[in-house]
Amino acid sequence: MLCVVNTSAEELRRIALQHFARIGFAGASLNAIAEEAGLSKSSVLYHYSSKEALLAAAVEPAVDRLAEVIEGFTRTGRGAMDDEFVQRFVDLLLSHRLEVHVFINQGQSLADIPAIQRANALIQRLGDAVTDHIPTVRDRIRFGVALGGAAYVLVAAAQWSSEPLDDLDETRAALVDTITTLLADLPVSSAATA
Amino acid sequence: MLCVVNTSAEELRRIALQHFARIGFAGASLNAIAEEAGLSKSSVLYHYSSKEALLAAAVEPAVDRLAEVIEGFTRTGRGAMDDEFVQRFVDLLLSHRLEVHVFINQGQSLADIPAIQRANALIQRLGDAVTDHIPTVRDRIRFGVALGGAAYVLVAAAQWSSEPLDDLDETRAALVDTITTLLADLPVSSAATA
DNA sequence: ACCCTACCTGTCCGATCGGTCAGATTCCTG
DNA sequence: CAGGAATCTGACCGATCGGACAGGTAGGGT
Known part of the structure; x- marks a missing residue:
């Protein structure tokens, strides 16, 4: 026990996250995860x-970050739809895209797992805040396309392209630019592009 | 055999699609699908x-539609990024959002199933066409956010909201408007908003 | 009446699932 | 060196998986 953080545990967390994102929590098997890590299922x-505990450990850091980002958005009210929120959101996606992919696409079927439940509540809160502040269907869809599309692009890039993020800074800038463009016309983002 | 299309088979297809989209193909069980349909697993x-044949039957019509839309886009070349393509794409999402959700999020893990393989090839072809026509990373991401975001919004709406599409016409118009806005600046869409 | 087809079912099978447990191995510490 | 915690493993368990198979039932055409 020389290491502060166990190397095997951390590698398992990493591998498990990839499996959960690729074939889903229900479809992923502890055997396959263990085999890829060079261990046995018992290890x-x-x-x-448990399998659920492994999932919770895999997504929990990302949920913590998501809580910070969303809390920072809802706390300061409607004026918070500024560049800072967009940048925080994009950074969250860039550093935790697999985790976001998991509780975006499997959040409903995994609602009984506390960590996922927390993520669902956060997204729900963000959605409620948006619904309150943005009255029209058009603007609400615009908001959803902006944030959901950004999340999708990163996951899709990881799935269909061999080298998804070779130019990370440019990707980040492009995402911020795209989201800002979509949110510029929204009533809630008066200071977006200023 | 009075019916042209068997009612049980069609209902199974519908229910199975919901299960595959919600918990993934690997996680879905024939027993649960049969139970919801009021039948036995044997039926x-x-x-x-087979389970794979059920998935193929569930997504095949949507893949056919996707083939038409993408073929119509790639055949006419770069000038095809007009309102007509956007409208066709949005209509495809609105009428087959569960199917699109399946082969967007599970396309890689289900690549050995012919119907999914076909969908993957189509999306790949669309991506290649975009990569050819759109040189900069910024514009490529803009394109991905537009189409991926539109797909995401419909799936997310189905997941988090009880009544997602009460105002279908308005939703359709908002999606077309949002995508058109994002694609307006792209070099490939000279006739987009004209 | 007959059969034939469509439809549905229960039973059984091998494989794999997540999870438990007892024991082996390693490795730091005193 | 001794000992104890940390780590890892194989054997085993009940449950469930997808699928094969034989049989049962209802209805329509001859």
Whole structure:
């Protein structure tokens, strides 16, 4: 026990996250995860008491970051739809795209897992805040396309392209630019492009 | 055999599609699908020879439509990024959002199924066409956010909201408007907003 | 009446699932 | 060196998976 953070546990978390994102939580098997990590299924269940615990450990850091971002948005009210929120959101996607992909696409079927439940509540809160501030269907869809599309692009890039993020800074800038463009006309984003 | 299209088979297709979209193909069980349809697992395997065949039947019509839309886009070349393509795409999403959700999010893990393979090839072809016509990373991401975001919004609406599409016409108009806005600056869409 | 087809079912099978447990191995610490 | 915690493993369990198979039932055409 020399390491502060166990290397096997951390590698398992990484591999498991890829499996959960690729074939879904229900479809992923502890055996396959263990095999890719060079361990046995028993060793996986030694580091994480259950499959659900493994999922929780895999997504929890991302949920914490999401909580910070969304809380920073809802706390300051409607004036918060500025460049800072967009940049925080894009950075969250860039550093935790697999986790976001998991609780975006499997959030409903995994609602009984506390960590996922927390993520669902956060997204729900963001949606409610948007619904309150943005009255028209058009603007609400614009908001959804902006944030959802950004999330999709990163996941799709990871799926269909061999080298998705070779130019990370340019990708980040392009995402911020795109979202800002879509949110510029929204009533809630008076200071967006200023 | 009075019906031209078997009612049980069609209802199974519908229910199975919901299960595949919600918990993934690997996680969905024939038992659960059969139970929701009021049948036994054996009856499911009578109408569809295997689980994969059920998936293929569930997504195949949507893949056919996708082929038409993408073929119409790539055939006419770069000038095709007009309102007509956007409208066709939005209509495809509105009428087949569950199917699109399936082969967008599980296309890689289900690549050995012919129908999914066909969908993957189509999306790949669309991506290649975009990559050829759109040189800069910024514009490519803009394109991905537009189409991916539109797909995401409909799926997310189905997941988080109880009544997602009460105002279908307005939703359609808003999606077309949003995508057109994002694609207006792209070099390939000279006739987009004209 | 007959059969034939469509439709549905229960039973059984091998494989795999997540999870438990007892024991082996390693490795730091005193 | 001794000992104890940390790590890892194989054997095993009940449950469930997709699928094969034989049989049962209802209806329509001859």
